[in-house]
Amino acid sequence: MIGPAFIGAVSGESSTTPSVLWTPANLSTAAKIWLKETGLVDAGGGAISQWTDESGSGWDFTQSTSASRPVIVPNALNGKSVAIFDGSNDVLVGVTSANALYRAKTYGWAMHLFKKTASGSAVDRAMFAARYPGVGWYTTYVGSSRGSTTPVLLARRLSGDSASFFDGTSLSVGWHMLMGVVNWGAGTGQLYVDGSLMASANPFTSTGTTSNIAANEITLGAGSSTGLYADVSIGEHLAGDATLSTGDIDKLFGYMAWKWGLQSLLPVGHPYKSAPPTV
Structure with missing residues (x-):
């Protein structure tokens, strides 16, 4: 068990409580997906058959087709x-229960x-997606028809809404x-890169909770299974469905x-430029 440790049991000696590093396990509201390097499952020859979710949700991402691993x-x-996705056919697909990640939610x-493996051509390349007809359709791109290394956030709220995006x-x-x-409650969106707010949109989507329909x-590693x-190479991935405070974002x-x-x-x-966050 990790907890405070005290040094100096002898009377008269000073005691200290060493710092315990903060991790996403200490978020105010837990992430629903947490894929980190320790969860990569090698099916043989380095091919990834599963990336095990370590959030506690049990929402693993898998690939049964060898050529798509x-x-x-x-x-x-x-x-x-890290995991390398080749940009041609590699993709990991979440378990069915994960499809409800953004179902009937206010935040995502x-x-x-x-x-990014290479600058390449300017085509849509999605790293993570909860896809139509799911509500709160949510996709993060790196590389799009607007620029080969351009990050893009795309979302919608109701199943009948048009998709909204900004670069x-x-x-x-x-x-x-x-x-x-x-x-979605306020209809706003933000993109943060390397600890800074890069871009935002207000209005972004229609306002209210998302539709009660799962993705x-x-x-x-792709915008869909096809x-x-x-x-891209991906070392770690997190996702959640609750509001994040400025402090949570800085700590992440x-x-x-x-x-x-x-x-x-x-x-x-940045508050953690010179030292990592602790609990």
Whole structure:
């Protein structure tokens, strides 16, 4: 059990409580999906058959077709393994129960630690999607018809609504931390990159809770099980259906940056630029 430890049991000696690092397990409201490097399942030869969810929801992402499996690369970043999606046919599909992630919800968010493999052509490439006819249709792109390395947030609220989207600023090819946040209740959306708010939209969607209809699938590494494949490496992925405070968002970026050795990407003035968050 991890908890406070006290040093100096002898009378007269000072005692200290060492810091315990903050992780997404300490979020005010737990994430519903948490895929990290320890959950990658090698089916043989580095091909990933499953990425085990470690949030407690049991919402694993799997791939039974050998040719569509991303590949594990050990020691890819800060001594940790990542999954490489080839941008051609690689995709992991969530269990059916995960399709209800954004069903009848007011809030939704997702965060990715990723690297764009190459600038490539300007086509739509989705890293994470809960797809139509699901409500709160939510997709985060890196690379789109508007730019090969452009992050895009796309969402809608009601099953009959048109999709809404807005672009961020083109990213350099390399490792980044990307978060998309939707408040369907207020009809707003935000894109955060490397600890800074990159872009926002208000209004973004219609306002209210999402429709009471589940998505038909939820996917990682593509916009669906049959298309919009992303040419990315992904080291960690989180998603949730509750509001995030500014403090939660700062801690998520601080956690991810220090865990993966990317603290230099955090902006000057970020609360966790010089040290990781603790509990």
